[in-house]
Each structure stands twice: as C-alpha cells, then as structure tokens.
Amino acid sequence: MKVKQLFNFSVLAICISACGDAKKPEEQPMHIIDTAAIDEGKLALNNSAVEPLTETSSLIGFYVGEFEAVVSDAKKAPSYFNRINVSIDSIVDEELFGHSVVAGNNRPFKGNFSQKDNLYISEAKEPGNNKYDGVFTFTIFTQPGKITGTWVANDKKLAVTKRSYSLSKKVFQYDPQQNLNLGGRHGVYDPAANNEFEGEFITEEAGKFNASAIVLQGKDIENMYKRDLEVMRNTIYARHGYSFKNRIMRYFFDSEISWYIPVSTDVSKELTDLEIKNITLIKSYEEYASAYYDSFGR
Amino acid sequence: MFSFLTGISKNKFFIYSVLLAYTFFFWLMLKITLQYIPIKTDAAFLAIKQSYIHLTHYRIAFFVHVFSAIFVLLAGFTQFSKKIRVKFPVIHKHLGWLYVIVTLFLAGPSGFIIGVYANGGISSKIAFCLLSILWILFTALALLKITKKQVLSHRKWMIRSFALALSAITLRAWKYILVALFHPKPMDVYQIVAWLGWTLNLVIAEIIILNQFKNESKTTL
Numbered sequence: 001m002k003v004k005q006l007f008n009f010s011v012l013a014i015c016i017s018a019c020g021d022a023k024k025p026e027e028q029p030m031h032i033i034d035t036a037a038i039d040e041g042k043l044a045l046n047n048s049a050v051e052p053l054t055e056t057s058s059l060i061g062f063y064v065g066e067f068e069a070v071v072s073d074a075k076k077a078p079s080y081f082n083r084i085n086v087s088i089d090s091i092v093d094e095e096l097f098g099h100s101v102v103a104g105n106n107r108p109f110k111g112n113f114s115q116k117d118n119l120y121i122s123e124a125k126e127p128g129n130n131k132y133d134g135v136f137t138f139t140i141f142t143q144p145g146k147i148t149g150t151w152v153a154n155d156k157k158l159a160v161t162k163r164s165y166s167l168s169k170k171v172f173q174y175d176p177q178q179n180l181n182l183g184g185r186h187g188v189y190d191p192a193a194n195n196e197f198e199g200e201f202i203t204e205e206a207g208k209f210n211a212s213a214i215v216l217q218g219k220d221i222e223n224m225y226k227r228d229l230e231v232m233r234n235t236i237y238a239r240h241g242y243s244f245k246n247r248i249m250r251y252f253f254d255s256e257i258s259w260y261i262p263v264s265t266d267v268s269k270e271l272t273d274l275e276i277k278n279i280t281l282i283k284s285y286e287e288y289a290s291a292y293y294d295s296f297g298r
Numbered sequence: 299m300f301s302f303l304t305g306i307s308k309n310k311f312f313i314y315s316v317l318l319a320y321t322f323f324f325w326l327m328l329k330i331t332l333q334y335i336p337i338k339t340d341a342a343f344l345a346i347k348q349s350y351i352h353l354t355h356y357r358i359a360f361f362v363h364v365f366s367a368i369f370v371l372l373a374g375f376t377q378f379s380k381k382i383r384v385k386f387p388v389i390h391k392h393l394g395w396l397y398v399i400v401t402l403f404l405a406g407p408s409g410f411i412i413g414v415y416a417n418g419g420i421s422s423k424i425a426f427c428l429l430s431i432l433w434i435l436f437t438a439l440a441l442l443k444i445t446k447k448q449v450l451s452h453r454k455w456m457i458r459s460f461a462l463a464l465s466a467i468t469l470r471a472w473k474y475i476l477v478a479l480f481h482p483k484p485m486d487v488y489q490i491v492a493w494l495g496w497t498l499n500l501v502i503a504e505i506i507i508l509n510q511f512k513n514e515s516k517t518t519l
Binding site for chain 1: 326330342345346348417470471473474477478483485486
C-alpha cells in the first residue's frame with residue numbers, strides 16, 4: 001500500500017516536474033519520500049537493540065489479572081486466587097515506580113529496571129512496613145502489554161508466601177452503566193469460615209437493578225435476599241474500582257465479574273449523590289434482614 | 299404415668315405447659331415492644347418503613363399499636379382461667395374492660411391504619427386490614443353479648459377475638475418456622491404469614507368452641 005502510494009506520488013512528481021510548473025507541488029512528494037526514509041531509519045535503530053524497545057512511557061498503566069498462590073499453608077485459610085492490579089506509575093532512568101492493589105491492600109513498590117533481549121525486567125520491593133509486603137519480579141512485554149512474574153512474601157509465616165501472575169494491560173474507567181449479568185446462582189465461598197459452604201448463594205437478582213444509574217425505592221428491593229442486596233450495594237463500589245477486604249465480596253467480584261478492576265482501597269469520595277442515597281437504602285434493608293429475617297419478629 | 303411420677307394431674311400439666319409457653323412468647327413480644335423505647339423512628343421494623351414514617355397518622359398509629367397491643371396479650375390471657383372467673387370475678391371484669399377498650403379504641407384501629415401501609419403489596423394489606431376489622435368486630439360482639447348477660451355467646455366471641463389477638467405471636471412463629479425450613483425471600487414469607495398468621499388461629503378457635511361447648515346449651519350462638 002505504502003509502496004504503491006509512493007510510486008503514485010513519484011509518478012505525479014515526475015509529471016509535475018516535467019510540466020515545469022510552479023515549485024510548490026514539487027515539494028510535496030519530496031516530503032513524503034523523506035518521511036519514509038526516517039521510518040526506515042527508526043526500524044534499523046530498533047533492530048540494533050541498543051536503544052529502548054519503545055518509549056518507556058508506553059509501559060505506564062494498569063496490568064490486571066489473577067494473583068495465584070504458589071506456596072501456601074492450607075491451615076491458615078489462604079486466598080488462592082485474588083485479582084491484582086499492578087500499576088506501573090513511572091520509570092526514571094533505571095528505576096521503576098509503581099503500586100499494586102489487591103485484596104484491599106494498596107502498596108507501593110520500587111525497583112530496578114533493565115532491558116533484556118526484547119523485553120524488560122524488574123525486581124521491585126514493597127516498603128516492608130506492612131505485614132503482607134514482599135518482592136515482585138516482573139517481566140514486562142511491550143507487545144501486547146503484559147506482565148508476568150512472581151511475588152515472594154517477606155514474612156515466611158503468612159498463609160501464602162509465593163504467588164505468580166500473568167497480567168494484561170487494562171484501562172480503568174468508571175462506567176455507571178456497567179452492571180452484573182449473572183446467569184443463575186453463585187455459591188458463596190469463604191474459606192475463613194469454619195463451614196466452607198453453608199448453602200449460601202448469590203442469585204441473579206443481585207444484578208436486577210443498577211444502583212449507580214437509577215433511584216431505588218424500598219419496594220424495588222424489599223423482596224431481595226440479604227446477600228443479593230449486599231452484592232448490589234457493593235457493585236457500586238466495584239464500579240469505582242474498590243478493592244474489597246471482605247473475602248466473600250472479593251472472591252465474587254475477583255472471580256465472576258470480568259470488568260472489575262481493583263484500583264483503590266477508598267472510593268468514598270468518588271461516590272455520586274445517587275449512589276450514596278441508594279447505598280443508605282440498601283444498607284437499611286440489609287441491616288433489617290440480618291437482625292430479623294430468621295428471628296422471631298418482623 | 300406422668301401424673302404418677304410427678305404427682306400432678308395430666309390436666310394441670312397441660313395448663314402449666316401452656317402457661318410456660320405463653321410466658322415465653324409474651325417475653326419475646328415484650329422485647330419487641332421495648333426496642334422502640336425510647337421512641338425512635340428508625341428502630342427495628344421502622345428501618346424499612348422510612349418512606350411512610352414521615353406520615354403523622356402512620357407514625358401515631360404505629361406507636362399506639364406497639365405500646366397498646368402488649369396490654370391486650372397480658373389482659374387477654376388471664377380471662378380464660380376458670381379459677382379467676384369464679385373466685386375473682388372483679389379481676390375478670392376489670393381486665394376484660396382493659397382488653398376491650400384497648401382493642402376497640404387503640405390496638406384494633408391502629409392495626410387497620412398500619413395495615414393499609416403493610417409490606418408485601420395488596421395481598422398482605424388486605425390480610426392485615428381484614429384481621430383488624432374482624433378483631434374489632436368479634437371483640438365488640440363479645441362485649442355486646444356480656445352486657446346482655448349471654449355468657450356462653452360472650453365466651454365464644456372472646457375465644458375468636460383472642461385467637462386473632464394471638465396472631466401477633468403466631469404470625470411471627472410461622473415466619474420463624476418457614477424461614478428455617480425453606481429460606482424464602484423476605485416479602486414472600488411476609489405475604490404468607492400475613493394470612494397464615496390468623497386464619498389458622500380462627501380454625502383452631504372454632505375447633506375449641508365445638509369441643510368446649512358441645513355439651514352445653516345450644517340456645518345461644
């Protein structure tokens with residue numbers, strides 16, 4: 001295509017110069033040929049592997065995926081799969097700065113940064129003043145935007161001391177129209193509970209209303225199960241990228257909701273007035289249900 | 299066998315069991331009532347009635363119902379004791395007036411008003427309103443019969459009236475049982491007990507009336 005275009009322009013250039021008309025049109029084809037020459041030059045530079053693969057600024061962003069336990073102690077009720085968001089915030093010289101958001105934890109990391117063959121590698125440490133801090137080893141692929149690697153905990157007594165991950169670059173954007181689309185029941189899983197599965201479930205009703213987009217009335221939600229109400233309310237937080245500490249909510253959004261990206265451990269300032277109103281309403285029904293649903297009373 | 303071991307008759311055992319059970323449920327109802335002291339417009343059940351609580355008549359009716367109905371349960375129960383009726387007729391009369399006045403002017407009408415705003419849609423609204431109308435009607439009839447000295451008829455209507463008063467306990471008990479067994483949705487169970495809570499009581503009341511009065515005079519209703 002490009003070659004064909006160039007050829008056409010060359011023909012045009014020859015025609016124009018042959019006609020011996022005004023100088024202006026003569027410059028246009030020349031300009032195009034020059035650009036092509038520069039592109040070729042760039043290509044040559046890239047192949048030499050001396051200069052960076054790409055501008056490091058293109059590596060900046062969120063990388064999202066499963067943070068999977070590799071070494072864990074089953075007795076300590078580990079979370080085998082969490083969704084993690086590794087954010088590369090900046091790369092200055094040979095240093096890489098970022099933070100990760102997972103399981104209700106937002107932790108910064110800092111590490112070295114170097115190029116190896118056709119990818120980048122980094123070993124980045126979390127500050128070490130949090131129980132769950134550790135060391136990341138990243139392999140960053142530019143095409144497509146991807147990070148793989150491991151994380152090793154500083155504290156070897158944790159439930160999970162080593163995790164692996166393969167993350168894809170994603171863009172986070174709050175979308176109030178985003179909602180749950182659940183096909184049927186989902187079991188509630190909580191390994192921290194003595195009884196792993198207590199017959200509890202989340203039904204598709206949890207996505208019956210979008211509490212970020214419509215004003216809810218009591219009559220809309222009065223016949224909903226408490227767990228569904230809880231999920232509906234937490235979907236508001238999930239849209240804003242809230243990272244859940246609550247295990248049941250976390251496992252649900254981490255494993256069932258593809259659009260969900262954890263970006264923050266506090267989204268209270270992001271909530272809209274509509275959402276705050278709906279949260280208050282849903283919460284009152286949840287509290288009522290937990291106090292009275294299965295007791296003698298109303 | 300039982301009476302041989304304990305020295306109390308079967309009949310007495312039955313009465314004590316009923317007394318004990320009633321004391322237990324009365325205690326539960328008292329706890330429900332005390333939740334609203336000091337008066338809070340967002341406590342317990344009112345937490346999900348926030349769209350109505352701003353209505354003055356709803357608010358008044360609600361608290362009148364909660365704080366008066368407990369006296370109905372207290373006064374009503376003693377009235378069926380033969381001992382009290384025979385040995386202390388004055389107590390029977392006084393508590394009877396308490397029961398009738400509270401039911402006819404406080405707990406009954408307030409029940410109708412909050413019934414209009416009942417949860418669970420038209421079905422439970424009809425159930426609760428009908429319950430309050432029948433309750434007022436049966437209680438008024440019982441009063442009318444005793445003013446005419448028609449004791450048998452008075453007793454029958456009072457059994458029916460108290461059967462409806464007891465729906466406060468039975469509908470909550472049904473709710474507890476249904477939730478434990480079937481884990482239904484909150485308003486589904488509410489709609490069911492709104493009817494089940496008092497219709498079954500009336501059936502039992504009729505059975506009791508048939509049993510108790512089969513040998514007695516058939517001259518009055």
